[in-house]
Amino acid sequence: MVLADLGRKITSALRSLSNATIINEEVLNAMLKEVCTALLEADVNIKLVKQLRENVKSAIDLEEMASGLNKRKMIQHAVFKELVKLVDPGVKAWTPTKGKQNVIMFVGLQGSGKTTTCSKLAYYYQRKGWKTCLICADTFRAGAFDQLKQNATKARIPFYGSYTEMDPVIIASEGVEKFKNENFEIIIVDTSGRHKQEDSLFEEMLQVSNAIQPDNIVYVMDASIGQACEAQAKAFKDKVDVASVIVTKLDGHAKGGGALSAVAATKSPIIFIGTGEHIDDFEPFKTQPFISKLLGMGDIEGLIDKVNELKLDDNEALIEKLKHGQFTLRDMYEQFQNIMKMGPFSQILGMIPGFGTDFMSKGNEQESMARLKKLMTIMDSMNDQELDSTDGAKVFSKQPGRIQRVARGSGGDMSKNVSQSQMAKLNQQMAKMMDPRVLHHMGGMAGLQSMMRQFQQGAAGNMKGMMGFNNM
Ligand code: GDP
Numbered sequence: 165m166v167l168a169d170l171g172r173k174i175t176s177a178l179r180s181l182s183n184a185t186i187i188n189e190e191v192l193n194a195m196l197k198e199v200c201t202a203l204l205e206a207d208v209n210i211k212l213v214k215q216l217r218e219n220v221k222s223a224i225d226l227e228e229m230a231s232g233l234n235k236r237k238m239i240q241h242a243v244f245k246e247l248v249k250l251v252d253p254g255v256k257a258w259t260p261t262k263g264k265q266n267v268i269m270f271v272g273l274q275g276s277g278k279t280t281t282c283s284k285l286a287y288y289y290q291r292k293g294w295k296t297c298l299i300c301a302d303t304f305r306a307g308a309f310d311q312l313k314q315n316a317t318k319a320r321i322p323f324y325g326s327y328t329e330m331d332p333v334i335i336a337s338e339g340v341e342k343f344k345n346e347n348f349e350i351i352i353v354d355t356s357g358r359h360k361q362e363d364s365l366f367e368e369m370l371q372v373s374n375a376i377q378p379d380n381i382v383y384v385m386d387a388s389i390g391q392a393c394e395a396q397a398k399a400f401k402d403k404v405d406v407a408s409v410i411v412t413k414l415d416g417h418a419k420g421g422g423a424l425s426a427v428a429a430t431k432s433p434i435i436f437i438g439t440g441e442h443i444d445d446f447e448p449f450k451t452q453p454f455i456s457k458l459l460g461m462g463d464i465e466g467l468i469d470k471v472n473e474l475k476l477d478d479n480e481a482l483i484e485k486l487k488h489g490q491f492t493l494r495d496m497y498e499q500f501q502n503i504m505k506m507g508p509f510s511q512i513l514g515m516i517p518g519f520g521t522d523f524m525s526k527g528n529e530q531e532s533m534a535r536l537k538k539l540m541t542i543m544d545s546m547n548d549q550e551l552d553s554t555d556g557a558k559v560f561s562k563q564p565g566r567i568q569r570v571a572r573g574s575g576g577d578m579s580k581n582v583s584q585s586q587m588a589k590l591n592q593q594m595a596k597m598m599d600p601r602v603l604h605h606m607g608g609m610a611g612l613q614s615m616m617r618q619f620q621q622g623a624a625g626n627m628k629g630m631m632g633f634n635n636m
């Protein structure tokens with residue numbers, strides 16, 4: 165089961181509280197049962213699920229609580245808090261120091277995603293302005309150096325490795341020394357894996373580690389093994405001084421809930437998660453924003469980070485607005501225009517409150533893009549008051565007449581007014597405007613054209629979905 169499904173199911177359970185006329189023991193139990201079933205289906209350990217249920221129940225005293233809205237909010241809050249606890253290892257994670265030479269060594273089983281993740285991490289820091297490089301100390305697997313070299317070259321990251329030297333300790337030491345002399349700030353060392361935990365692997369890890377004295381050892385864990393992550397993380401922690409964990413392959417059908425909660429249970433701080441094969445499919449892991457995003461409640465902190473990366477002129481004003489929760493539909497419209505420059509849509513959209521679960525699912529970038537364009541068309545039919553309200557959803561729910569007006573304005577068949585050649589020109593322009601990586605995500609020029617066709621088929625159908633904002 166994918167994580168997006170889990171988010172959807174829990175959100176739906178929590179919404180059931182808003183639909184109930186009175187909140188009593190029965191309603192609470194039914195909601196908790198739904199939440200727990202969803203967690204079990206996502207492979208979360210039954211003991212942890214039971215604990216969550218008990219904690220919520222003991223935090224809620226229905227007799228004592230005032231009635232109505234307050235009760236619902238408090239219950240929803242208690243569930244949210246417990247979900248955060250489930251993935252929170254309760255340990256502060258290591259972070260690199262700017263201006264210092266931070267050596268980061270990667271360890272993990274073969275195929276867990278070490279080499280891919282090394283490149284993702286290097287790319288992440290490089291984009292944030294750190295002087296970053298990669299070293300390949302994997303002499304076990306044929307083609308390992310070529311793989312790292314290819315990733316590094318594509319992302320323009322300096323790298324070090326050897327086709328002839330067979331001793332990983334020598335390569336690692338030489339590389340680290342070279343890059344330290346050149347004042348690199350983030351020095352990432354990729355190492356060999358084995359198919360299973362073996363003495364020879366641990367022996368090699370220790371030798372490399374002793375030689376280069378890393379500031380941080382990152383253990384890379386494949387999420388597809390689910391709850392078995394707990395035993396594996398423990399085994400690695402016992403052998404080497406693992407300071408952080410990166411959980412990979414949380415896309416697709418990974419048993420995501422099982423992996424994340426299992427690793428957290430070993431008190432190992434998860435610093436990033438991998439959500440795909442592409443260098444961009446990588447997100448910092450922070451417990452609260454993660455749960456918030458999962459439940460479609462947005463990740464304002466992450467959004468601010470992304471906006472900062474864009475270095476827009478009107479950054480300051482927007483960030484102030486975000487901080488104060490004054491994000492209007494107009495701001496959103498403007499941000500949609502910028503999103504094209506930011507990278508994978510699913511990642512960005514998941515950060516905007518109200519979008520999490522529906523847009524987070526991967527592999528349908530094209531569909532997300534089409535929906536985004538539909539929303540923009542809808543917004544084109546809105547007036548200033550609607551666009552600039554800090555509570556867009558309420559403006560519409562209080563005066564439903566507005567919905568009809570906007571839907572009429574945006575629902576037309578665009579193809580009637582636009583000729584084929586005009587349409588082709590528009591497609592060309594959009595392709596030019598877009599970051600090539602984003603275009604690639606959308607299936608290239610052909611994908612863009614198919615999206616534009618969907619766009620032409622009108623927008624009114626999405627009106628209802630959009631009004632679901634901030635319903636929690
Ligand atoms: P290593 O042996 O530990 O260095 O693992 P690799 O980096 O070579 O990765 C093994 C395979 O897993 C490759 O096919 C990667 O593309 C794939 N992979 C790595 N991370 C992810 C991820 O987050 N999601 C998915 N879907 N695949 C991944």
Ligand code: MG
Binds near residue numbers: 278279302355
């Ligand atoms: Mg590798």
